[in-house]
Amino acid sequence: MSDVTFSHESEAAVRGRSLAQDAVRRFVRHPTGVTGTAILVVFLLVTLFAPVLRHQDPLRGNLRMRMLPPTWTMSQSELQQRDLHRFSYPMGTDALGRDILARVLYGGRISLRVGLEAVLMAAAVGTLLGLISGFFGGWLDTFIVWFVDILLAFPGILLAIAIVAALGQSLLNALIAISITYVPVYIRIVRSVTLGLRQAEYVQAARALGSRSNRIILAHVLPNGLSPLMVQFTLSIGTAILDVAALGFLGLGARPPSPEWGAMISDGFGRFRVAPWLSIFPGIAIFFSVVGFNLLGDAIRDVLDPRLRR
Amino acid sequence: MFAYVSRRVLGLIPVLFGVSLLVFTIPRVIGGDPARVMVGERGSQATYERLREELGLNRPMFFNVAGLKQDGVKGLFDSQYFGFVFNAVRGNLGRSLFTLTSVRRGLAARFPATFELTIVAMLIAVGLGVPTGVLAALRRGTAVDTGVMFLALAGVSFPVFWLAIIMIYVFTVNLGWLPSLGRIDPTAVFHSRTGFYVLDALLQGNWPVLWDVLRHLVLPGLALGTIPLAIIVRMTRSSMLEVLGQDYIRTARAKGVEWRSVVNKHALRNALLPVITVIGLSFGQLLSGAILTETVFAWPGIGRFIYDAIGSRDYPIIQGGVLFVATMFVIVNLLVDLSYAAIDPRIQYV
Numbered sequence A: 001m002s003d004v005t006f007s008h009e010s011e012a013a014v015r016g017r018s019l020a021q022d023a024v025r026r027f028v029r030h031p032t033g034v035t036g037t038a039i040l041v042v043f044l045l046v047t048l049f050a051p052v053l054r055h056q057d058p059l060r061g062n063l064r065m066r067m068l069p070p071t072w073t074m075s076q077s078e079l080q081q082r083d084l085h086r087f088s089y090p091m092g093t094d095a096l097g098r099d100i101l102a103r104v105l106y107g108g109r110i111s112l113r114v115g116l117e118a119v120l121m122a123a124a125v126g127t128l129l130g131l132i133s134g135f136f137g138g139w140l141d142t143f144i145v146w147f148v149d150i151l152l153a154f155p156g157i158l159l160a161i162a163i164v165a166a167l168g169q170s171l172l173n174a175l176i177a178i179s180i181t182y183v184p185v186y187i188r189i190v191r192s193v194t195l196g197l198r199q200a201e202y203v204q205a206a207r208a209l210g211s212r213s214n215r216i217i218l219a220h221v222l223p224n225g226l227s228p229l230m231v232q233f234t235l236s237i238g239t240a241i242l243d244v245a246a247l248g249f250l251g252l253g254a255r256p257p258s259p260e261w262g263a264m265i266s267d268g269f270g271r272f273r274v275a276p277w278l279s280i281f282p283g284i285a286i287f288f289s290v291v292g293f294n295l296l297g298d299a300i301r302d303v304l305d306p307r308l309r310r
Numbered sequence B: 001m002f003a004y005v006s007r008r009v010l011g012l013i014p015v016l017f018g019v020s021l022l023v024f025t026i027p028r029v030i031g032g033d034p035a036r037v038m039v040g041e042r043g044s045q046a047t048y049e050r051l052r053e054e055l056g057l058n059r060p061m062f063f064n065v066a067g068l069k070q071d072g073v074k075g076l077f078d079s080q081y082f083g084f085v086f087n088a089v090r091g092n093l094g095r096s097l098f099t100l101t102s103v104r105r106g107l108a109a110r111f112p113a114t115f116e117l118t119i120v121a122m123l124i125a126v127g128l129g130v131p132t133g134v135l136a137a138l139r140r141g142t143a144v145d146t147g148v149m150f151l152a153l154a155g156v157s158f159p160v161f162w163l164a165i166i167m168i169y170v171f172t173v174n175l176g177w178l179p180s181l182g183r184i185d186p187t188a189v190f191h192s193r194t195g196f197y198v199l200d201a202l203l204q205g206n207w208p209v210l211w212d213v214l215r216h217l218v219l220p221g222l223a224l225g226t227i228p229l230a231i232i233v234r235m236t237r238s239s240m241l242e243v244l245g246q247d248y249i250r251t252a253r254a255k256g257v258e259w260r261s262v263v264n265k266h267a268l269r270n271a272l273l274p275v276i277t278v279i280g281l282s283f284g285q286l287l288s289g290a291i292l293t294e295t296v297f298a299w300p301g302i303g304r305f306i307y308d309a310i311g312s313r314d315y316p317i318i319q320g321g322v323l324f325v326a327t328m329f330v331i332v333n334l335l336v337d338l339s340y341a342a343i344d345p346r347i348q349y350v
Helices: A003-015 A019-028 A031-048 A076-081 A100-136 A138-152 A158-167 A171-198 A201-208 A213-249 A261-269 A277-304 B002-030 B034-039 B045-055 B065-071 B080-089 B103-138 B143-155 B160-174 B197-204 B207-244 B247-254 B259-296 B302-311 B315-343
Strands: none
Touching (some): A019 A031, A019 A277, A100 A138, A100 A171, A100 A213, A100 A277, A138 B002, A158 B002, A158 B259, A158 B302, A213 A261, A261 B160, B034 B045, B103 B143, B103 B207, B103 B302, B103 B315, B143 B207, B160 B259, B207 B259, B259 B302, B259 B315, B302 B315
16 A cells, blocks of 8 residues: 555545445446446347347338348349348348347347346346345244245246246246346345344344334335345346246247247247358347446445455 | 255255146146147047046145045046156156157256267366466466456357357368268167167277267367356356465465476366356256257257147157256255265265
């Protein structure tokens, strides 16, 4: 530590900077955090403005343009024959002549939204159950812990597969199924934070001063759980997007002709020996969106907990 | 120690009870009537009634109150759920709705394929992951470290099935180096006694077949092993970094112990403990990840068995398969926990 840093830090302490401000400062200087955010912003904009960026209909194809490889890989004579230019179909077309680029752009709306919604639902339900479990204890706690153990006995995506198999194939059912598999993680996080705080002196003090349980939870317990929750939340969205795609690939998620990324890969899977572009591009889209969330999650963890320098 | 082990084993009972309850209830509550599925839309009412009787579907769901009056306590448990559980405990998981073959036999026939694949994926993940993680930790902050960490991040961000397709495209379709379908060349003359092809080929001294079987394992093993590999690299690295900062490492270096020896004996052994947890957890992830990998590689394992059953709504297979995988997972996790005691003498179990 040089003197400069020292005086800088103490100055900041004098001026008084909140923990949140501090975290934001560290985040802005965090290269992975910035990269992750940039990737996600691009994805968000591109999917939001899909109709502006690409005029082709993601669901209706041009039958004269079936199974075209990405046009930039085609020879000049081939292009002229079909009256195309180098970037007419940068990701090619599928068996129905639909533009893959348009489908990937629109597909982002489905994959990102479903991933986000599934994790939001899981986080809300998990936080509530975790608070109840940790704060009130008793038989309810025993029951919730048992429930968590049961859900965690199903490895990975297996539980989601079993649930969709029973509920029937649909995007909504996939969302519900994935959401259920994420609930136990949130229960565990919130419960452990809550248990740790129940005996904390300031919580005892608040109780002694006559605060009601819901006030204690809102003012003292939840803020303490916020940082592990935020980290888990960001990282879960990444894996949830992978799960949505996996269910789509297995034919348990979005139904055709929906341009959901996993379903698109599945559609291309039958023909990938002759038309690899059908699968390659939606896969790349999944990869980058998941990388974005993973980078962001790692950065948030570093920023919120500076002791954990990885 | 004995008390700890028995407590943990007893602790499995409520969990497995809950698992069986879930596996039993979900398809029955929402999935519709299995007898109806089997008979089909054009089946006669008489066939349907007979089938319901045969499948025991006209018994009460959980508790048979009428049975209690008739046969006492034994009658109370004459219900669909307890029938399912008692049968499952005895290894009877029912029959496929369509082929009428035993689900247990189906699982047993396919288990070796999944197990073999899982072992190969694990070997790849541990064999590559631990040394790479150590290397990244030792070269902390260098380009090597950054590169490894980037690859590890990429490894957990790929959809496995997509990676599998790309691998097949590159190594089978374009380069023609490796086969990508099934466990063995279909024209090979080979009789497997145990279902474990590698083992059988070794025992029979059938080298061409062994070579062929191993070649079939490479791509699915790599695809399945990618996620655990990435996780193990990250875990090994961070665990190594933590241990390398400890006082006893400095002491060892100060007293002149060779660096290689400090890394291997003082650091790595201690750093591996959290890695073992990850390996254990990955094992279960592999079992479920196998559903995707096996689908892409036409691998005749349990994952594909369950997947095919979902397509035809063959509930006994789905139930039996899911129950089997979950039970395996729970047991493996318990074994991992227990193995700590053997590996780390500092941990005292009470």
